[in-house]
Amino acid sequence: xxxxxxxxxxxxxxxxxxxxxxxxxxxxxxxxxxxxxxxxxxxxxxxxxxxxxxxxxxxxxxxxxxxxxxxxxxxxxxxxxxxxxxxxxxxxxxxxxxxxxxxxxxxxxxxxxxxxxxxxxxxxxxxxxxxxxxxxxxxxxxxxxxxxxxxxxxxxxxxxxxxxxxxxxxxxxxxxxxxxxxxxxxxxxxxxxxxxxxxxxxxxxxxxxxxxxxxxxxxxxxxxxxxxxxxxxxxxxxxxxxxxxxxxxxxxxxxxxxxxxxxxxxxxxxxxxxxxxxxxxxxxxxxxxxxxxxxxxxxxxxxxxxxxxxxxxxxxxxxxxxxxxxxxxxxxxxxxxxxxxxxxxxxxxxxxxxxxxxxxxxxxxxxxxxxxxxxxxxxxxxxxxxxxxxxxxxxxxxxxxxxxxxxxxxxxxxxxxxxxxxxxxxxxxxxxxxxxxxxxxxxxxxxxxxxxxxxxxxxxxxxxxxxxxxxxxxxxxxxxxxxxxxxxxxxxxxxxxxxxxxxx
Numbered sequence: 001x002x003x004x005x006x007x008x009x010x011x012x013x014x015x016x017x018x019x020x021x022x023x024x025x026x027x028x029x030x031x032x033x034x035x036x037x038x039x040x041x042x043x044x045x046x047x048x049x050x051x052x053x054x055x056x057x058x059x060x061x062x063x064x065x066x067x068x069x070x071x072x073x074x075x076x077x078x079x080x081x082x083x084x085x086x087x088x089x090x091x092x093x094x095x096x097x098x099x100x101x102x103x104x105x106x107x108x109x110x111x112x113x114x115x116x117x118x119x120x121x122x123x124x125x126x127x128x129x130x131x132x133x134x135x136x137x138x139x140x141x142x143x144x145x146x147x148x149x150x151x152x153x154x155x156x157x158x159x160x161x162x163x164x165x166x167x168x169x170x171x172x173x174x175x176x177x178x179x180x181x182x183x184x185x186x187x188x189x190x191x192x193x194x195x196x197x198x199x200x201x202x203x204x205x206x207x208x209x210x211x212x213x214x215x216x217x218x219x220x221x222x223x224x225x226x227x228x229x230x231x232x233x234x235x236x237x238x239x240x241x242x243x244x245x246x247x248x249x250x251x252x253x254x255x256x257x258x259x260x261x262x263x264x265x266x267x268x269x270x271x272x273x274x275x276x277x278x279x280x281x282x283x284x285x286x287x288x289x290x291x292x293x294x295x296x297x298x299x300x301x302x303x304x305x306x307x308x309x310x311x312x313x314x315x316x317x318x319x320x321x322x323x324x325x326x327x328x329x330x331x332x333x334x335x336x337x338x339x340x341x342x343x344x345x346x347x348x349x350x351x352x353x354x355x356x357x358x359x360x361x362x363x364x365x366x367x368x369x370x371x372x373x374x375x376x377x378x379x380x381x382x383x384x385x386x387x388x389x390x391x392x393x394x395x396x397x398x399x400x401x402x403x404x405x406x407x408x409x410x411x412x413x414x415x416x417x418x419x420x421x422x423x424x425x426x427x428x429x430x431x432x433x434x435x436x437x438x439x440x441x442x443x444x445x446x447x448x449x450x451x452x453x454x455x456x457x458x459x460x461x462x463x464x465x466x467x468x469x470x471x472x473x474x475x476x477x478x479x480x481x482x483x484x485x486x487x488x489x490x491x492x493x494x495x496x497x498x499x500x501x502x503x504x
Contacts, residue, residue, distance in 0.1 A: 002079065002083055002159050002160060002163075003040060003043040003044050003079075003159060004040075005036065005037070005040055007079060007082075008036055008039055008040055008043070008075060008076075008079055009036055011075055011078035011079045011082060012028075012032070012036060012075045012078075014078055014082075015071070015074050015075050015077075015078050016029070016071075019071070022071070024070060024071035025071050027071075028071045028072060035072065036075075039072060039075065039076070043076070043079075043159075043163070046162055048076065048163075048166065049166070050069065050070075050073045050076075050166070050167070050170045050172075051070045051072065051073060051175075052070060052175045052176060052177055053067040053068060053069055053070065053073075053172045053175070053176045053177070053204070054067070054068045054070075054176065054177050054178075054179055055067055055068075055172070055176045055177065055178045055179070055180075056068070056178070056179045056180045057180045057188070063187055063188055064192075064205060065188060065192070065193045065194070065195075065205070066204075066205055066206040067172040067176065067194070067204035067205065067206055067207070068206050068207075069204075069206075069207050074207075074208065076163070076167075077167070077207060077208040077209045078208065079163075080160065080163050080164060080167065080209060081208055081209055081212045083160055084150075084160070084164070084212060084216075085101075085212070087153055087154075088153070088212075088215070088216060088219070089101075091153075091219060092215065092219060092222070093219075093222045093223065093226055095111060095222075095226075095234060095235035095236065096215060096218075096219075096222055096235075096236050096237075097111070097235065097236070097237045098211070098214070098215065098236070098237045098238040099211040099212065099214075099215065099238075100215065105237065105287040105288060105289075106350055108235060108237045108286070108287055109286065109287060109289050109291055109296060109350070110350075111235055112235060112242060112284065112286060112291050113291055113292075113293065113296070115233045115235065115242075115244050116129075116244065116280050116284070116291065116292070116293045117293055118233065119233050119244040119245060119246055119280065120246070120280055120281075120293060121246075122293075123293055125246055126246065126279060126281070127244060127245065127246045127279070127280045128244070128245055128246070128247070128248045128251055128277065128278065128279055128280065129242055129243065129244045129251075129276070129277075129278060129279075129280050129284055130242070130243045130244075130245075130251040130254065130255055130275075130276070130277050131240070131241070131242045131274075131275070131276040131277075131284065131285075131286070132240075132241055132242075132243075132255070132258065132270055132271075132274075132275055133239060133240050133241075133270070133271040133274040133275070134239040134262065134268050134269070134270060134271060135268075135269045135270065135271040136192065137214070137238070137239035137268070138202060138203050138204075138205050138210065138214065139192070139193070139194065139197050139201065139202040139203075140201065140202070140267070140268055140269070141201065141202060141203050141213070141214070141217055142200065142201060142266070142267045143168050143169055143200045143201065143202075143203075144200055145217070145266060145267065146168055146203075146213055146216065146217050147164070147165060147168050147169070149216055149217065149219075149220070150164050150168070150213075150216065151164075167209050168203075168213065169200070171194075171199065172194060172204045173194050173195050214238060214239070217266065218236065218239070218266075220265065220266075221258075221261060221262065221265070221266065222234075222236060224261055225243070225254075225258070229254055229257065231243065231245065231250075231254075233245065237286070237287050240286070240287070242284060242286060244280060248277070251277060252277070255270075255275070255277070258270070280293070281293075283297075285299060288302055288347060289351060295351075295352045296350060296351040296352060297351055297352060297353075298347065298348045298351050298353055298356065302344070302347065302348075303356065306344050306360070307360075309340055310360070310364055310367075313333070313337050313340075314364065314366055316328075316330070316333055317330060317333065317334070317337075317366070317370075318366045320491070321491070322491075323460075323490060323491055324460055324488055324489070324490060324491060325488070325489055325490075325491050326486050326487070326488050327366060327369045327370075327486060327487045328485070328486045329370070329384050329483065329484040329485055329486060329487070331384070331385075331483060334370055334382070334384055337370070338370075338371070338380065338382055341371070341380055342380060345357075345378050345379075345380060348378070349378055353378075354375060354376070354378075357373075357375050357378060358375045361373055361375065369384075369487060370382070370383060370384045371383060371384075383403060384483070384484055385483070386399050386400065386481075386482070386483070387399070390479055391478060391479055392441070392479060393411075393413055393418075393441055393479060393480075393482070394420050394441060394442055394443075395479075396411075396469075396479070396482050397409070397411050397418075397420045397421075398420070398421075400467065400469050400482075400484065401421060404467035404484075404487070406465065407464070407465040407466060407467040407487065408427055408459050408464045408465070408466045408467070409466075409467050409469065410452065410455070410456070410466060410467070410468050410469065411469045411482070412449065412469060412470045412471050412482065413441065413443070413446075413471070414471075415448060415449050416446040416447065416448055416449060417446060417447055417448075417449065417452060417455075418436075418441070418443040418444075418445070418446040419433075419443065419444055419445040419446065420441070420442060420443055420444060421444070422444070424444065424445060427445075427459075427464075428444075428445040430458065430459070430462065431447065431455050431458060431459075433445045433446070433447055452468075456468075456488065460488060460490060463490060465487065465488065465489040465490075466487070466488045466489075467484060467486075467487045467488075468484065468485045468486050468487070468488070469482050469483065469484050469485065470482065470483065470484075470485045
């Protein structure tokens with residue numbers, strides 16, 4: 001049953017994936033059974049109403065106003081969409097790729113490349129493409145038309161029809177919490193937000209049900225193109241769609257008929273500023289890629305955004321002094337950088353980007369302080385975290401000594417910095433350190449933490465690079481976790497030197 005306890009509970013488990021550490025998810029989970037029972041009671045008695053949304057702005061590539069539903073409402077979205085997908089998935093055409101199981105941007109790009117080969121007879125004849133976009137699509141969706149489409153398929157399914165009506169006609173602008181800069185409101189034109197839309201127009205960007213209903217709204221249009229225009233070289237990703245043909249005049253005729261259908265049947269307008277009618281040999285800019293028959297490239301704007309982010313991270317992590325460069329090891333910031341790089345690597349993996357990533361790595365040598373990168377496999381490995389399983393401080397020391405080989409390693413143990421290797425004799429002599437007596441850690445030399453500044457200046461004056469490894473407050477396998485804090489080197493070396501790739 002749609003509103004049985006098992007179904008909301010199952011959808012709750014799906015909803016909390018990758019969201020379990022958020023405040024709303026934790027608050028819901030703290031009283032999970034009670035919240036699920038209350039939610040089911042509201043659905044069964046039809047007293048459920050969506051609660052307050054969180055409104056914020058997504059800064060790029062376009063400034064968009066996002067309405068994020070409360071976690072409890074997201075569970076309801078999953079309940080409804082899971083039920084409706086079983087009805088509409090057999091009705092959707094194969095070449096609709098947005099927000100559908102087994103689809104996505106990568107599948108859309110591969111399909112488009114296949115269409116280019118077919119329309120151009122594998123490059124032996126000239127072919128054209130028509131790329132269209134709907135103006136303010138989510139804000140232009142007519143709720144009355146959408147509900148009529150949904151109601152036509154849910155006749156006899158009263159619970160699903162009632163819930164669909166509640167979510168379709170819910171106005172997020174009546175109750176919301178705003179988070180963001182105060183001046184952001186003035187930078188968004190009124191016609192670009194739900195605040196400027198009529199009451200029966202628009203769906204909030206950011207909700208699962210909005211993404212699904214966006215596909216439902218254009219499903220009739222998809223069938224119009226496939227079955228009335230009778231041409232199979234058509235695909236759509238949300239409101240961005242492409243048609244291909246070896247005849248330019250045919251695409252011009254299709255453009256007029258498509259614009260008329262969208263206007264008359266769905267109350268939508270084609271965005272003339274983003275309409276393109278060009279030869280496929282020029283390449284097609286689609287869902288983040290530049291698509292050609294033989295290969296793919298990453299969109300230039302995507303690369304520019306990555307370069308901007310790398311400059312921001314470099315400003316945060318690398319400090320340039322008059323004589324010394326300091327590379328900081330901020331674990332939280334580096335984890336965010338790692339996630340950012342992995343995201344771009346995943347996006348670019350299917351494109352021809354070997355030279356791009358090799359060039360980026362060469363122009364940002366400071367990245368080598370924190371990551372090992374294989375440009376052939378486009379694989380990234382974090383090197384700023386020591387492996388788990390060390391049971392003694394000397395094992396941690398030896399790992400960091402290998403990781404920062406060529407540097408002087410200042411390794412904190414309690415209130416001292418200690419050296420464990422016979423190769424550190426020259427460093428000890430330079431710092432004027434006397435050998436330590438027998439101790440349980442097998443430390444050979446050491447000096448108090450309070451003298452670290454003086455010792456660091458002495459080492460830098462002699463042209464040595466220094467890696468500073470400090471204690472944390474965490475313990476693993478009985479030994480305190482130690483993490484790199486920063487690495488110092490003279491500016492005269494010209495750049496941050498890289499770190500070794502493997503222990504072998």
